[in-house]
Amino acid sequence: xxxxxxxDDGYMAGGLGVLAEAAKTLGQVEIVAPDREQSATSHALTIxxxxxxxxxxxxxxxxxGTPTDCVIMAVNELLGFRPDFCLSGVxxxxxxxxxxxxxxxxxxxxxxTVIGIPSVALSYTGxxxxxxETWGPLLRGFLEQILAQDAFPTHTxxxxxxxxxxxQEVKGVRVTSLGRRRYADSITKALDPKxxxxxxxGGDISTWAGAEDADYRAVxxxxxxxxxxxxxxxxxxxxxxxxxxxxxx
Numbered sequence: 306x307x308x309x310x311x312x313d314d315g316y317m318a319g320g321l322g323v324l325a326e327a328a329k330t331l332g333q334v335e336i337v338a339p340d341r342e343q344s345a346t347s348h349a350l351t352i353x354x355x356x357x358x359x360x361x362x363x364x365x366x367x368x369x370g371t372p373t374d375c376v377i378m379a380v381n382e383l384l385g386f387r388p389d390f391c392l393s394g395v396x397x398x399x400x401x402x403x404x405x406x407x408x409x410x411x412x413x414x415x416x417x418t419v420i421g422i423p424s425v426a427l428s429y430t431g432x433x434x435x436x437x438e439t440w441g442p443l444l445r446g447f448l449e450q451i452l453a454q455d456a457f458p459t460h461t462x463x464x465x466x467x468x469x470x471x472x473q474e475v476k477g478v479r480v481t482s483l484g485r486r487r488y489a490d491s492i493t494k495a496l497d498p499k500x501x502x503x504x505x506x507g508g509d510i511s512t513w514a515g516a517e518d519a520d521y522r523a524v525x526x527x528x529x530x531x532x533x534x535x536x537x538x539x540x541x542x543x544x545x546x547x548x549x550x551x552x553x554x
Contacts, residue, residue, distance in 0.1 A: 306332030306452060309379050309388035309417070312396065313343045313372045313409025316365050320395030320429060323437045327444035328392055331452055335388070337366040337379035339409075344398075346371045348412040358383060372413035380420055390452055391417035394427030394465075395444075397434045401466055401520040402486035402513070405534060414462045418536060423457040430524050431469030443472040447529070464532040468524040479523040481530045484515030 308328045312321040316338035328334045351370040358368045358378060366383045368375045372393065380387060396410040405411045414424035425448075429437055451463065468475060493505040513521045523530040 307386060307389045308332045308334045308452075309376070309384070309391045309422070310334055310336045311338050311372055311375045311379070311391065311393050311413045313339065313346065313393075313413065314397050315339050315342045316361070316367050318342075318397060319434055320397055320427075320437050323441055324392055324395045324427060324444065327441050327448060330445050331449055332389070335366070335379070335384055336364070337368060337375045337383055339372060339375060340367045340369045343371050343409045345407045346373075346409040346412070347407050348373050348415060349409075350374060350377075372409040373416045376413050376416040376420070380417075380422070388417075388422055391422050391424035392427065392448070393417075393424065394429075395437060395440070395467070396426070396428035397437075398428060398432070399430035399466055399524070400426065400428040400464060401430070401524070401530070401532075402484040402515070404486065405464055405483065411462070411464060411534070414464075415534070415536070418460065418462045423462075425451060425463045425465060427465045427467065429467045429469070433469070436471070440467065440472045443475065447478070458533060460536045461533050464520075464530075464534050466520055466524050466530040466532075468527050468529065470527055474527060475529060476527040477529070479518070479528040479530055481520040481523050481532045482516050482518050483532055483534075484513050484519035484521040486521075487512045487514070 310325045325334050325336050349371045351374050356370045358366055360366055368378050393410050393413040400408045400411055411426045414426035417424035497503055520530040520532050
């Protein structure tokens with residue numbers, strides 16, 4: 306088993322190290338990661354400047370681009386082989402609900418899925434990121450079960466969120482749907498020291514909503530959330546209704 310590990314927090318992030326160490330017990334691991342934090346870059350590609358890569362003394366491939374760039378570079382240039390699996394994370398922060406649309410962690414796994422490589426995005430929902438080191442044994446057992454599946458779903462990635470509790474207190478695993486997240490005060494307006502106006506995007510969480518099997522409910526109750534995300538975003542239930550509009554030019 307040849308495994309590609311990547312992330313959006315940068316090649317020095319603790320979560321990536323924990324994930325790679327856990328994966329090493331399951332196969333040959335290569336790390337290709339951004340040279341800096343690339344959170345909220347979503348599925349962005351670097352197309353207006355050249356990309357550069359270098360290899361660290363520890364063997365990690367470091368790319369001066371987005372998580373999506375890292376996967377493309379890994380598969381087409383850097384590794385010299387096609388990975389059997391892609392693991393992205395462990396992200397420093399949750400990726401639930403609409404956050405999956407912005408997440409570089411999820412986007413890296415999605416790009417691997419587009420290429421045809423089974424992939425999993427993993428995120429930790431707490432903010433005590435130092436504690437991620439304690440998740441190694443649990444992650445090894447969890448990933449072993451996933452990588453052992455002969456019939457991994459096509460055109461689909463798994464979005465995994467770890468609850469913000471010690472790993473020994475995790476109650477189990479739940480297969481979930483995406484919740485809905487609403488933000489308050491998503492833009493902050495202020496003045497810089499020279500009196501010029503600027504804006505800062507990123508507000509406080511206001512409310513969560515969703516079905517009984519929503520991801521945020523699972524992690525809140527102490528479970529690992531596993532959400533299958535499909536590449537096909539078509540709303541099939543509305544196809545006939547929209548066709549009934551008789552749109553024409």
